[in-house]
Amino acid sequence: MAAISINVSTVKPLGDRVFIKVSASEEKTAGGLYLPDTAKEKPQVGEVAAVGPGKRNDDGSFTPLEVKVGDKVLYSKYAGTDIKLGGDDYVLLSEKDILAAVS
Template sequence: MAAVSLSVSNVKPLGDRVFVKVSASEEMTAGGILLPDSAKEKPQVGEITAVGPGKLNDDGSRQKPDISVGDKVLYSKYAGTDIKLGSDEYVLLSEKDILAIVS
């Protein structure tokens, strides 16, 4: 999947979406072998940088998100839309694609 490149200074997710800054992928294996870019796996861990207002319920109320800005999360491997802002990589995904909060 191709990444979307944006040149904006602020991103505000809508609904139950979250904006996650992707953590750097591993450069070396546990045995000390350097990995080329083609062999690196897509990271699944990142830090929440922005959270939408929450899912809109049938009665018009909002369901508050379970996560907040600053949480480190584990998310589904192929979930979301890859976005590049400057040299930083982000993923815009739904709250349901977040598997766990990690510390």
Template sequence: MAAVSLSVSTVKPLGDRIFIKVSEAEAKTAGGILLPDNAQEKPQVGEVTAVGPGKRSDDGTRQELDVKVGDKVLYSKYAGTEVKLAGEEYILLSEKDILAVVA
């Protein structure tokens, strides 16, 4: 089996899937207490790095996605598939799992 080299630029989501770079987890509480890695909550905010072409409707046309590359988004806590590329954490999820665009 041949080795495959993946990078963010080589990953192209299909359909209504979106590729998101996960934001760093908070290392401190609001009171200033440092949290160990295993006590940190998984972040639910990230930046869109790639989007698919959109979902096909029943008549065969493509429906454009509401997000674009560069948007910061809030997504569901247990949604998507986690992927690690070049030491960075990413998540691949469907558009329906995005809750909001963060300004």
């Protein structure tokens, strides 16, 4: 059985999906972001590694995305699909699950 070997740089999201490298997090940083442990939707921080061409319109064109490679973003922790690649955590999600760009 052949092993499935996938390189991070070859991941091309489809449609309005975004491929994000999950940032290491601490529960609380000095003067930084604190993500409270509540029953509400939890945000997570990551860096955009690849973006899809956008939402496909009926005429075959694409509505471009707002985020681009390199953007630091806040996204919903429970959205999308987790992927581990070479020891790092990634997530594939729709742009609508990205809450904000941060820097």
